[in-house]
């Protein structure tokens with residue numbers, strides 16, 4: 730059975746003045762895939778996510794979600810169609826409670842009371858129901874990451890873009906997030922694209938890795954293929970390193 734990709738781009742390009750941050754990127758992501766997006770600092774990963782979400786406009790090229798052209802759509806329109814992104818630096822409203830932060834995700838489609846119910850459901854799902862009444866400013870890094878995930882889930886997405894949600898977490902805390910991502914894919918059929926600089930985490934989690942370098946998709950494949958790919962090794966890890974050995 731051949732199915733249309735849930736997320737695709739054609740020739741997606743974004744220039745900032747003389748710099749081409751995202752250069753002719755062609756994506757084809759199937760529903761339920763768990764994709765890792767890697768590349769050196771400044772490679773264009775966050776810019777690519779911003780283009781997918783409509784947070785910035787492409788210089789040229791197209792974005793398709795579930796076969797629908799969404800190029801130029803506003804972020805809330807993209808969210809309504811089923812794609813959500815978490816932010817590289819987790820951005821919760823510091824003075825609001827965890828529950829109120831999480832329920833904002835649901836207000837896109839739901840009444841306040843339904844959004845609150847969904848927020849409780851998703852806080853339970855991520856294992857954070859016990860901190861629902863805490864102020865967001867008082868959370869630890871791992872709590873923030875999980876609360877941000879719960880908020881994203883409240884938009885009722887099909888595709889979730891995670892931009893370095895595991896930054897500042899230790900290995901055990903990272904494993905908790907990785908377990909959650911696997912569970913959401915298995916139980917809810919969500920599609921994930923994950924930007925993560927922790928090589929071990931992304932190589933263990935993802936079945937397919939995309940590699941950006943200077944805005945271009947220079948390689949894609951299984952973690953095993955990517956860790957042996959000569960272009961990836963030289964672009965990303967230095968010529969004498971092996972991706973699989975890079976912790």
Ligand SMILES: Nc1ncnc2c1ncn2[C@@H]1O[C@H](COP(=O)(O)OP(=O)(O)O)[C@@H](O)[C@H]1O
Nearest residue numbers: 745748750768769770771772773774775776777
């Ligand atoms: N709004 C912007 N204006 C100018 N340059 C930008 C802007 N956003 C990103 N860039 C540049 O685009 C390149 C890609 O950045 P980014 O997408 O943040 O990379 P990554 O997330 O892979 O580290 C970098 O050189 C960065 O400085």
Ligand SMILES: [Mg+2]
Nearest residue numbers: 774775776817
């Ligand atoms: Mg980034």
